[in-house]
Amino acid sequence: MSFSVHIQPADIRFEVDADEALLPAAIRQGIGLPYGCRDGACGSCKSRLLEGRVVHGPHQAKALSAEEEAAGLILTCCAVPQTDCTVEARSVPGAGQYPVLKLPSRVLAIERPSPDVAVLRLQLPANQNLRYRAGQYVEFILRDGARRSYSMANAPHLIGSPPAIELHLRHMPGGKFTDHVFTALKEKDILRMEGPFGSFFLDEASTKPIVLLASGTGFAPIKALIEQLQHLGSTRPATLYWGGRRRADLYQHAWCEAQAAATPWLRYVPVLSEAAPDDGWSGRSGFVHRAVMADFPDLSGHQVYACGVPVMVDAARTDFTAQCGLPAEEFHADAFTSEADKHGPL
Numbered sequence: 601m602s603f604s605v606h607i608q609p610a611d612i613r614f615e616v617d618a619d620e621a622l623l624p625a626a627i628r629q630g631i632g633l634p635y636g637c638r639d640g641a642c643g644s645c646k647s648r649l650l651e652g653r654v655v656h657g658p659h660q661a662k663a664l665s666a667e668e669e670a671a672g673l674i675l676t677c678c679a680v681p682q683t684d685c686t687v688e689a690r691s692v693p694g695a696g697q698y699p700v701l702k703l704p705s706r707v708l709a710i711e712r713p714s715p716d717v718a719v720l721r722l723q724l725p726a727n728q729n730l731r732y733r734a735g736q737y738v739e740f741i742l743r744d745g746a747r748r749s750y751s752m753a754n755a756p757h758l759i760g761s762p763p764a765i766e767l768h769l770r771h772m773p774g775g776k777f778t779d780h781v782f783t784a785l786k787e788k789d790i791l792r793m794e795g796p797f798g799s800f801f802l803d804e805a806s807t808k809p810i811v812l813l814a815s816g817t818g819f820a821p822i823k824a825l826i827e828q829l830q831h832l833g834s835t836r837p838a839t840l841y842w843g844g845r846r847r848a849d850l851y852q853h854a855w856c857e858a859q860a861a862a863t864p865w866l867r868y869v870p871v872l873s874e875a876a877p878d879d880g881w882s883g884r885s886g887f888v889h890r891a892v893m894a895d896f897p898d899l900s901g902h903q904v905y906a907c908g909v910p911v912m913v914d915a916a917r918t919d920f921t922a923q924c925g926l927p928a929e930e931f932h933a934d935a936f937t938s939e940a941d942k943h944g945p946l
């Protein structure tokens with residue numbers, strides 16, 4: 601048995617199998633819907649059910665509150681249709697453009713640019729052509745079937761030959777996967793992955809000036825976006841804000857300075873929230889999204905691409921739209937949700 605889903609206003613129809621949630625069915629069939637974590641934690645897939653009935657699998661109240669659900673909102677990543685449905689959702693052309701592949705990858709190199717960041721280079725099989733958009737991510741499939749998501753830090757034209765992707769991982773002590781990466785992972789190890797996933801990538805049709813906003817390893821997909829803009833020959837003014845607590849958190853500061861020096865349309869503003877005397881910091885300080893608001897009190901004509909810890913992404917979304925006039929649809933983001941977000945306090 602299957603149900604028919606009708607996406608409005610784009611007028612797209614697709615079938616969902618019995619007991620299948622809406623979003624996985626859309627991804628399977630190359631339909632571009634907005635999403636992030638695929639796991640009921642980030643809220644990026646929130647849409648409105650216009651007709652029909654769904655039941656939700658486990659999800660966070662932060663992503664969809666009981667009031668929102670009562671008002672007809674759904675999370676497509678965990679909403680399982682019980683009837684044919686009509687859903688009002690943004691269409692994201694390109695999100696389903698490339699086939700999702702399951703593939704092994706081999707660790708080529710592990711660098712540690714700061715004590716709690718690892719930069720991995722992973723070689724991909726040459727016979728399985730992983731294609732993706734700058735900003736998208738892959739999921740590692742762990743031995744117990746758990747999955748962990750990481751965004752490609754190199755734009756697709758820089759994948760090289762033999763093909764290799766670059767990932768930036770922050771150690772979360774007690775974390776199932778990053779504990780392994782920081783204590784046991786070594787060159788030549790094989791990691792199973794699936795991808796590409798995600799609807800966080802450049803809106804190439806827009807000509808608006810851009811704010812790129814990253815916290816910590818949220819810099820990874822932002823770096824890929826910068827490389828993509830350079831590759832496209834873009835001249836859209838772009839300002840990169842990269843925030844960390846301490847100087848070491850800006851683990852590729854020199855790369856950013858070099859790009860800003862060589863790229864006429866790119867400006868770089870590093871921001872530290874807890875700089876210590878031994879950081880020797882004379883740059884901006886405070887919350888990184890506040891630095892954006894100080895420099896751009898009017899964001900009504902901008903596009904924002906934000907990535908990193910959920911608390912930063914949520915604050916930026918709320919404050920930019922409420923206080924700086926950013927149109928909600930011009931806030932593009934991936935929140936790096938983890939198990940802590942799924943089990944921690946609301």
Ligand SMILES: Cc1cc2nc3c(=O)[nH]c(=O)nc-3n(C[C@H](O)[C@H](O)[C@H](O)COP(=O)(O)OP(=O)(O)OC[C@H]3O[C@@H](n4cnc5c(N)ncnc54)[C@H](O)[C@@H]3O)c2cc1C
Pocket residue numbers: 636637737748749750751752768769770771772773774775776777778779798817818820821934935936937938939940941943944
């Ligand atoms: C779309 C997307 C893209 C991402 N891209 C990146 C990226 O490029 N780089 C990056 O560094 N991260 C990224 N992340 C985050 C990443 O996927 C992982 O969540 C993160 O690396 C932690 O994985 P882990 O297995 O080490 O920790 P987990 O096992 O997920 O644990 C995370 C933390 O929660 C704690 N914890 C575990 N279980 C519980 C519990 N039951 N209750 C309370 N606390 C608990 C752990 O002690 C640990 O401190 C991304 C996430 C998403 C959704």
Ligand code: FES
Pocket residue numbers: 635636637638639640641642643644645646663675676677678
């Ligand atoms: S809550 Fe559905 S994609 Fe994150």
